[in-house]
Amino acid sequence: MAASSDILAVVADIGGTNTRVALARGETVQTDTIRRYRNAEVSGLTEVLTHYLGEQDMTPDAACVAMAGPVRDGVGSLTNLDWTIDREVIRDATRARVVAVLNDLTAQGHALDHLGPGTVETLLPGQQASPNAARLVIGVGTGMNAAPVFRLGSQTLVPPSEAGHITLPVQTDEEVRLMEFIARKHGTPGVEDVLSGRGFERVYAWLCEEDGGADPLDAGAIMQAVEGGDNARADKAVSVFTRMLGRVCGNLALITLPFGGIYLCGGVARHFGPHLLAKGFAEAFADKGRFAKFMGQFPVHLVTDDYAALTGSACHLAEALARDGEN
Template sequence: MADTKDIIAVVADIGGTNTRVALTRGTVVQTDSIRRYRNADHAGLTEVLAQYLDAQSASPDAACVAMAGPVRDGVGRLTNLDWTVDRDVIAQATHARTVAVLNDLQAQGHALDHLTTDSLTRLMPGRAASDHAAKLVIGVGTGMNAAPVFRLGGQTLVPPSESGHITLPLQTEEELRLMAFIARKHGTPGVEDVLSGRGFERVYAWLCEEDGGDEPLDANTIMQAVGTGSNPRADRAVEVFTRMLGRVAGNLALINLPFGGIYLCGGVARHFGPHLLDKGFAQAFCDKGRFSDFMKQFPVHLVTDDYAALTGSACHLAEILAQNRQ
């Protein structure tokens, strides 16, 4: 059997809108092989994989799919897309001998130890910790989720989670009005109903209602107005979003104690990156009463590598293959 660093694999990252597919060699993503597919143009993942592998003339030894939704026993259904991902079906479509299915945040967690410094922006310095200290990855994009990351005996363990559907942590009368607005229009709100792309649009729409006028805007238009002075409501929307993100991240930090660091990832998180510190992320993160000083020991980073989930999928496969060789 070939050394694991020479194993060719196909990896896919399925988001709510697009699927990215790539070939990997060992833990390294072949960046020139990355292709993006619009989900709405395809009936399912097997169609995407077949089209990709045919175009690449590739016969992978292994395959790993990271998906935005809960996974159990190798089968998952996407939260924001009517696709089912099945390990056995992937094996048939790719002819790969080793196949894995991960939640997309699990894939991000598997990538953390392989990210370069130029893929990370430090938001809060925290304190130094041991190499085996727990980490926490928080993804904000089309949806929201989080997952702890542990290193045990040379293995990376990333338990799955559906943190985006926990109840919003509300502390003020203003935030109660936001929750009531979302509940009235979209049902019982969870964290994802604020901390996501569409959630940010809902925050802005709520502010429009609060102010008694103006039409809601899409997320891109809102962000373009931030800091220009042309739309103070856009700045307020960013503040509400940032404060909630800081509070949720702080709550998750207390649950998981990730002394090895917290890593924010996802397209929405990256778009908010330049505004997080100015708009109160650190203050909301540390606002835990007598535990406020305790919160300052957690380093917080923004992951700017858009392909980290692909890297994490490759790393997970490499660990599986290394175990199989023992």
């Protein structure tokens, strides 16, 4: 097989709503080849890959799929979509000789050293750290997850996680009522039940109930109402969401000590980006009692590159192939 920098790979990022597919040469995604498929309009990954590679009229050397769900031994099920992904399905669909399946946050972690200029915005500056300091990626979109990122020599290590399903960390009487609302309507409340697109809608629906039964809105309509500036309930929903995001990020920071930075990614995180500092993210992040000053060490960034998981998939393949070539 050719050197890892010359390998032509097909990479895919499967979210709860859309699947993105592209070709990559080594660590570089060929942006003009990116295609987006709506998951509700296809039968599964085999249909997506078969259609995509048929259009490209090529057989890749390697393939890597990043997916929004837990992966074990090359097999994964999406958390918010009834698809199961495994290496053999991908191999059959692509005829690639090298195949990998990653959790999407693992792919985001592999992308951190390869994000292009203008694709990262700093929310909190933190303090400078060594190049090998641990980092943390936190994805908020159709679902929520987080994963630490470690650099060990020439190897990037991103342990998988399902942090979106830890118990919701409530602190106030108001938040207890939110948790009880979610439990009554949707079962045991996890972090993802607030910190996701549908979670944001649940926050607004809870506020509607608190206010006496106003009509709920979808996430897009709520954000439009916020931009319009005349819907106090929508504005409060953003504040509740933002404070919870800050608190959860702070909790995860104390677990992993990511002195190299926290990186927020995902479509919902990007939509909330302009509101985070104004709505209390920094205060909730640092609200750790006698460790409040300690929290100032962690930089927090917003990743605005919608295709970072594709880059991370390509980087994972290139790194793995280079490592195999050394052995």
